[in-house]
Amino acid sequence: MEKRKALEAIAKRLRIHSIKMTTKAGSGHPTTCLSMADLTACLFFDEMKYNPKDSEDLANDELVLSKGHAAPILWAAYAEAGIIPEGSLMNLRKITSTLEGHPTPRMKWVKAATGSLGQGLSVGVGMALAMKLAKSPGRVYVLMGDGECAEGAVWEAANMGSLLRLGNLCAIMDINRLGQSEATMHGHDVQAYKRKFQAFGWETIPINGHRIPEILKAFKKARQNVKPTVILAKTIKGKGISFIEDKNGWHGKPLKEEEMKRALEELSPIPSIDARKYVRKPRKMKSLKPIKKYNFRKNIYNDKTATRRAYGNALLNLAKVNEAVVALDGDVKNSTYAESFFEAFPKRAFQTYIAEQNMAGMGIGMSAKGFIPFIATFSAFLPRAHDQIRMAAYSFSNIKFCGSHSGVSIGADGPSQMGLEDLGMFRSIPGCAVLYPCDAYSTEACVESLAKYRGLSYIRTTRPATPLLYSREDKFPIGGSKIIKRSKNDKATVIAAGITVHEALKAYEELRRENISIRIIDAYSVQPIDKDNITKEVAKTGRKAVVVEDHFQNGGLGDAVAQALNGKAEIVHLAINDMPRSGKPEELLDKYGIDAEHIKSAVKKLIKR
């Protein structure tokens, strides 16, 4: 069969599947599938090269379906390619199926979860970059909706794609004019998108997204570009079914049985074509083997050192033993101290500028290709990427986030620069490891623990230098804690982490002068919290505990400890309960009630009760 006719036939089959699947499921977005059916047919059955037997083949081209609500047609394409059985399509959205409402990597061909719009291009940038690093010949395709291009994250990614000159990256925008609730900002004004992408340094190819020859030509042209390309495909939402074409009010609505029958009549007869024959296979390449080397040479410290500096030192030494480690930094590498890594390994270090969303999204893409991204900025600015971090969790990404300058202890820069919600943000993610070391040695050991851990994780560092408490040999496994002061007569346990460990130690000395003895636990592993040991130790100090942290009252260490102790102790929780302000670190620790003096008072009040 002539290629054009074959692709038209396959597109029709994709349309039919999409309609049937969503009607069967009783929910989903058929009209958004119909607009991109011709693009999908061309992508999967002519343009992309992939080995249908191996989703991990490093030579595979990759597709990121940024408009994740079009999942049905993605599943349909996999069925036509012979990757999944056609019959499984009728399980769309069932709790027993990996063909979910929006794509997640539970279906192994999906490399990143999508469905929170405007994120796919960042993932594609990260993946295309990773493939260049890994010397893969593969290309990355990102299928975007028009509505999602209102998201700023798209433009952060566009910047980075052109700066990195990712010629192996091709975005396709399905400009079907209609958003969920009404027409999009630009409707069918393809030139508006062209102007924007051109201004952001991309090659642009406007086409009619329903004409197979135009689509194929555009892909061919894109392959020759040294810059990234966006194909601006003008399409019709609901294309192929007369009574829903280009109509508002059909977003996210499956056809009723009766409507489906009418639709299938319009599309009949079902073309009988074996699409599998049209799949183009690359020359096989083995997938990147994970480099399982995580033990690195630790530094020796002689004097008090900021944990952020120790983080930088550890990252550098880790990178020496593990080539999969890459670093991304949002124009603060001289503050997070990722800079020594940047100097030593410029090819694995990426200045992602002040664009935290794209930085996190790129991490998802790089992790999907086997790299281990260490991503750093001030902890105050990580909430900027909260939605991407959330999606990284659903993507089962192996990313290590580092937030520096945490808490009021940063001092005079003021509240906008203080990370006070970061522990809460990361703790909310099931399975996310959250470590918060208090000295240089424990920081290095924590970096090692996180490197070994395959999954999302977070390390929180502090601006000011803090005294050394541990040695180069001490281990800080995820889920552990350290008892740093213990005697037989302890009247209460103080549970601290990071900067407040040092305040607790000052309180310890002062209380000792008054013959009051306290136990101190360094709860460096905020998640998982060391429930057993904390419970055991607190039980031995009269079931009385003071938790003290440089974080807002809710979401952080206090909540972790309260859950862990679950009724087995009385807790006084010292944390930031107000909107903080500029001042000197020690003034702020005092004003917001988390310094040694406040710990001392809390202990005394607690043991009097």
Place this chain on the structure above:
Amino acid sequence: MEKRKALEAIAKRLRIHSIKMTTKAGSGHPTTCLSMADLTACLFFDEMKYNPKDSEDLANDELVLSKGHAAPILWAAYAEAGIIPEGSLMNLRKITSTLEGHPTPRMKWVKAATGSLGQGLSVGVGMALAMKLAKSPGRVYVLMGDGECAEGAVWEAANMGSLLRLGNLCAIMDINRLGQSEATMHGHDVQAYKRKFQAFGWETIPINGHRIPEILKAFKKARQNVKPTVILAKTIKGKGISFIEDKNGWHGKPLKEEEMKRALEELSPIPSIDARKYVRKPRKMKSLKPIKKYNFRKNIYNDKTATRRAYGNALLNLAKVNEAVVALDGDVKNSTYAESFFEAFPKRAFQTYIAEQNMAGMGIGMSAKGFIPFIATFSAFLPRAHDQIRMAAYSFSNIKFCGSHSGVSIGADGPSQMGLEDLGMFRSIPGCAVLYPCDAYSTEACVESLAKYRGLSYIRTTRPATPLLYSREDKFPIGGSKIIKRSKNDKATVIAAGITVHEALKAYEELRRENISIRIIDAYSVQPIDKDNITKEVAKTGRKAVVVEDHFQNGGLGDAVAQALNGKAEIVHLAINDMPRSGKPEELLDKYGIDAEHIKSAVKKLIKR
């Protein structure tokens, strides 16, 4: 004195202040102040009209300092304008001063906290829109850095500024080439920014940012534009001090005493000019009086109704009594049910498209001008605006966020669409009211409570329809709770909110058949939690509590209750502990252990202990 000479003299004074202040404070960003000194002089002492005696004069032009780290020169300008005493400048960054490291509205001329970069333009868009609505003749100026234009939020705001045709909005970009850690993406390539802003529909005026006549001409031209304008000012970081001009490595570093002396010598003699004479005052307008009408006519419901629908109904009726209420929605108004408001009050309703960051940022700007923004999207997508929400808290904004489609109860759309971290995100903000109603009547009452509350707040709604439990007369104050089942023999208390209240009621019926009686509390006020009543009730049921919520394990109702009960009860906490997936709502409530059956088991296990 000739205007040009006067402005040059004032600019020099601003430079001198900025250097002295930061050296005195021992921290801060003098070089970033120096690059914008000429722009600032022109803005404050020729272009902007404001009444220096009244920061709330509605006729005032407004300035948003998006590059918040340039705070010292902002304070210096206020001193020169006679708004604050010159001597107070030496208190920069002190804990006793409102002249913080980055601007916050503790200093009353600051209308929105800045310092998390790339947010100011959204605030400016919201403020300019609000001033149009309030019929103010004032203009809004947004002073941006070049580095921060890598933030996607800038482009979300740029879209909205041009769509709304905000001719009263003028951005000034201080293109000083250098970021924190190295040169910015585009360095001094002014044309790169011009292309981008033009593509986003703005008027652009490239100038030399150190030539007073050029600056004044640009402002004049901008005033005549019907579209928003961006003045692209090429500047030199550190301008005016030979040894730091255009040098990398000087970001965020004050001059040492010795360096300051050299700098002041270069700038000497200090011009003696009374800048106050150059302040242009507008014709006075009273500020918008807050409309303190919040009681609206509630609807009557006959059958089960989704709380999101009741939210929409309440918002509509509230808007009828209070003209300050405006609504913003991110292209999901037919899902959040803000749509009835949009139909009834099109002039106060703003389609902000799929761009949650800008939507929140606009809210900050509108709130600063006395409006009460109700901002809605899926709760899953509110983390996209986490950083803006954080800054809204520091801006003391009066914004009501609504997150619909919360929890696994949305069903088949899958995890990307499920808000499971939203309660944690909003709970982490001190003073943020967080309400989570379970039926239509309580939803309407909650909307009324939030409208009355001046401050940041959040209401969480649910996708599926839920049975009616309350009446039109019931009150739901912030900080309250409802005991919906209570008897003398209750063996445990089940604390639920939203969808799980109904699961608790099912469990109640089933347990009753086994002669086990439970107390049920609807903890609709997640923050502040009704600590006293919950503690009292739980004490009466053997100090045993089951908390059940459709939210991730950490950060939500469970943490709130654990803190409230603080050791006074044993708690079993049922929440989402895994990465959820697609399925039917009831299947998911079961799979993730928060349905009636799991509540039943938890109660039975708990009372057996």
